Amino acid sequence: MPDERITPRSDDFSTWYNDVIMRAELADYSPVRGCMVIRPRGYRIWELMQGALDDMFKETGHENAYFPLLIPESFLAKEAEHVEGFAPQTAVVTHGGGKQLEEPLVVRPTSETIIYAMLSKWVQSYRDLPVLLNQWANIVRWEMRTRLFLRTTEFLWQEGHTAHASEEEAVEETLLILGVYRQFMEEWMAMPPVTGVKTESEKFAGAVRTYACEALMQDNKALQAGTSHFLGQNFAKAFGTQYQTAEGGLDYVWSSSWGVSTRLIGGLIMTHSDDVGLVCPPKLAPTQVVVVPIFRSDEQRQAVMEVGRRVFDSLRSAGLRAAFDDREAMKPGAKYYEWEARGVPVRLEIGPRDVEKGQAMLARRTGGKAPVSLEGLTDHVATALQEIQTVLCEDARDRRDAHSFRHVTKDQLVELMDGDGGFAYGGYCGDEACELAIKQVTKATIRALPDEEFRSDPAPSTCVWCGRTAEVEAVWARAY
């Protein structure tokens, strides 16, 4: 009886992770290796994420557009770092209409190239700027090893692409979106991330600087959950995206690009779920509350079903995503397990005794069960949902903080990464040799942002690895 939450055993985290997905019926592997089928329950979570993010993007002035899936191979090659980074992992179309194509087409691994080819045409004057675009799309990256939601050959994402008249404005945009992502992860996903700047070797191929949100999963590994790139004028120069300034001169646009993907669903699972199955934050739960009627005799059946149906209707009218489990061939206990595996935050049990007393039993996915009055029931449910959302976020934040270590020494860093893992904070000289050495043990490095809540105080003065004077503070972690 899961009155208390069970923390996944860390000895077999990937098996547990796959099991949660399968039991909650979120996704499955397709016959094509590395490709994922997102099932309706999983896709609904994505739709809810899309809805929330889209609202946030629109509030900040962005508009949706769509660019083609197929990109001429030569486009990719126009930006040197970009092609170096992405060419090895593209799928290429060589034939069309039964004939070999004159120029192969790559299936987009990201859309910067095709978008800048178009912006060159659309942007003439500083009056055309800024351009603030977002695209919801699927992309393909030929990865060596895949895992459901975390890394699949094809995946769904949103990619924002903006062009500005000044460097400051483009940087401001990059940071604005990083903040939007952070807010979304905290408020909707109940997954508080750490934000920072990626190192040279980990930044986006073609960017000047990559900012990232890293969240700590229940196995104490970090997951890169969202990235926002300051692209400088790299793509503008590669594609000749120029505009006439107010002063009459000619300049290249400054740009940013940013994205989050269906990987977020993987993060959601690894942040909250337990051995019973999925735990879904109420704001992103496809079903927020399920009503389970319980009865023995036929008279009981009628009364209970009637009340259950009425409760269900009132929940729906109140705008909650509710379900009424009136399957008669299934015993209540079996239903509980099923809805728990699916991550439904609140369950209302209604039996003859409850009908008599004018109440229902309200069980929380996070543990605990208590009677609530049918009077004002939707308010009770709404309150419970809010509390669950809050508790999940606080738990996740507490876990992150409990596994965050400041002012680590070299030995502590190595020990931490060999052992339980977590976020390690310390000084960093920025030297390439140090970065390479640290990457051997940590796999994820970001320079903490100045406003980072875990920032050491005072700032570290020496590099954790080499002991020389430190330039910045960094966060290290084992990562996915």
Place this chain on the structure above:
RNA sequence: CGGGACGUGGCGCAGUCCGGUAGCGCACCUGAAUGGGGUUCAGGGGGUCGUGGGUUCAAAUCCCACCGUCCCGACCA
């Protein structure tokens, strides 16, 4: 591409060492009873034992080759 494990009804597995009629659990179908945390009983359907070759009277089992999957690395969101 390196290191490890595995391949047997839809799913999960036993059987392989020591060759002898293809098994179990879950799921599914039929019927009845049951119903406040995974119901019970009775009956039933469903398998080229990854593929090919070899040894043998006889191969899921032994030998060889190949294919595929998963996990750990290298690649990456």
